[in-house]
Amino acid sequence: MCPADTGEGAGNTEYGRKAFKRSRSHFADRITADGRDGWPVEAGRYRLVVSRACPWASRALVSRRLLGLESALSLAVADPIQDDRSWRFTLDPGDRDPVLGIRFLHEAYDKRETNYPGGVSVPAIVDVPSGELVTNDYQQITLDLATEWSALHRPGAPDLYPEALRDEIDEVAEGVYRDVNNGVYRAGFATGQEEYDKAYADVFRRLDLLSERLRDRRYLVGDTLTEADIRLFTTLVRFDAVYHGHFKCNRNKLAEDPVLWAYVRDLYQTPGFGDTVDFDHIKRHYYVVHTGINPTSIVPVGPDLSGWLTPHHREQLGGRPFGDGTPPPPVPAGEEVPAGHRP
Incomplete structure (x- = not known):
């Protein structure tokens, strides 16, 4: 599990x-x-x-x-x-x-x-x-x-947890964890209306706050990628594929929030992020394993994944993804996500 x-x-x-x-x-x-x-x-x-x-x-x-x-x-x-x-x-x-x-x-x-x-x-x-x-x-x-x-670490590896920013990273990550990472699960596994309503409200309250935070800054903390971005990305990349429908977090799709949709596409298109994501594995796990939520185990065909590779224009906000470092090299042989499992 x-x-x-x-x-x-x-x-x-x-x-x-x-x-x-x-x-x-x-x-x-x-x-x-x-x-x-x-x-x-x-x-x-x-x-x-x-x-x-x-x-x-x-x-x-x-x-x-x-x-x-x-x-x-x-x-x-x-x-x-x-x-x-x-x-x-x-x-x-x-x-x-x-x-x-x-x-x-x-x-x-x-x-x-x-x-x-x-x-x-x-x-x-x-x-x-x-x-x-x-x-x-x-x-x-x-x-x-x-x-x-x-x-x-490889030469040129980014500092994902810079000492000077750790307090801020921890604070941002805690809110992300409580209301988003874990919040979608609280909504999806809720067994009562009041419990679900509370979790649903927490998820979208935090997403609205994050959208506002990211409106004029490329990354969550500082001007480079950090642990905070990694922790938010892994939930956002699954949002429309599983959390919107399967976990009933359906006020809106992520693709309907211009800021968060551009932010997560920026990360997805950054080497090291999207090249680890397998949408086929994601959908089959959630929809097949969670039979208490989806007793038929039917895996939906959608959503359309082509939008993940469209321009995001977040580079206009500045920022240096890897700080003074460099992007990671190509995915090692044998670790690639199959072509049919990604956009």
Whole structure:
């Protein structure tokens, strides 16, 4: 499951009568430069397991690309459709991850702790030599990739969490998380009208505030890309495809907000963002797995994706996407999103 799919009232297929509450990451060890939790940063030692469907895992995908960590931190992509045994490696030959040698992500969780409480969530970082899960703390993973992994960043990598702007980034990201990242889930998994109405109001109140903030500035904090933009992007890129209809966040489509639509297209067209997005995986996961919301499991054909590549004109606001750095190189061979899954 994605982290936000594992809270009270949410499950793999059915949703209870409690209000949606996101589960906390159970495994919160950190991989650091000094190895203080027992997990030192080391090129080639760890494997990042993601689903391209999951917005929380997608944060790590974007960060890894922008920072150029592909050769240092290998990637496993799970099938967008889990079953009762958790995320499956059915996209790989023999239905096994070729590095970890496992069929299901729960095997790495079980190596770390048998019968642990909670679901099997992505993103997850696994220690390759032992096969054990290290962390599923999606909030911390990207911050550590930006800071603790700096010795392994590519030349020209952007500073996604600049020290001078951290307080502002954290403040903006907290509002985005509470009302947008998690807000769409609160609306989608609501089991009562009042609960849904509150979540719906929070989502669009925050989107209106963000639209106003971004009206005359290219990025959320400062004049370069930061962690704050990554955290907002992964929800916005899914908004019209799944949250507008599937989660009933339907006051308006993102494409009907000129500012936010231009902003998210600007990010999508920036190397490191759109080249990690798989719209096929996104739609099939939400509409097939959430049978408590969509019992027929019918996946809608739309929306039309061609608009993602249209001019956004946000460059007129200035800003330097990568600061004093450079764009990431092309996506490594074998990690490309299939042509039929993108505009």
